[in-house]
Amino acid sequence: MSDPRQPPVVRQVGTAAPGSSTAPVVRSKWVGLLDNRPAILALLFLVTGLFGIPLLWISDRFSRTEKIVWSIVVTLYTLLLIGATIAICWWVYLQVSQLMIL
Secondary structure (H helix, E strand, C coil), X not given: CCCCXXXXXXXXXXXXXXXXXXXXXXXXXXXXXHCCHHHHHHHHHHHCHHHHHHHHHHCCCCCHHHHHHHHHXXXXXXXXXXXXXXXXXXXXXXXHHHHHHC
C-alpha cells in the first residue's frame, strides 16, 4: 500500500504506468479540431449553434469567460437568423395569399 502522507503520483495523459503493458492513448484526428480556435468559431457562425456550442464548451482553447460570451453571441445570432427566416416566410405567405385573391 502507498503511504497516505505521500502526495499522489500524477502522470501525463497517454502514458502508461511503470511496469504496465498498456499502450499509450492515441489522440483522435477530430481532437485536433477542438484545439483550433478559428475552426470552432467557424462552426459557431457558419453551421449552427446547435453543433458549435457543445464543441466550444469541450474545447480547452477558450477561457470560461470567452465560452460564456461566445455562447451568448451565437445564441443571439441564431435567434436573429430564425427571426429573419420567419419574417421572410410570413412576407412570402402574404404575397401569395394576395395573388390567390386576384
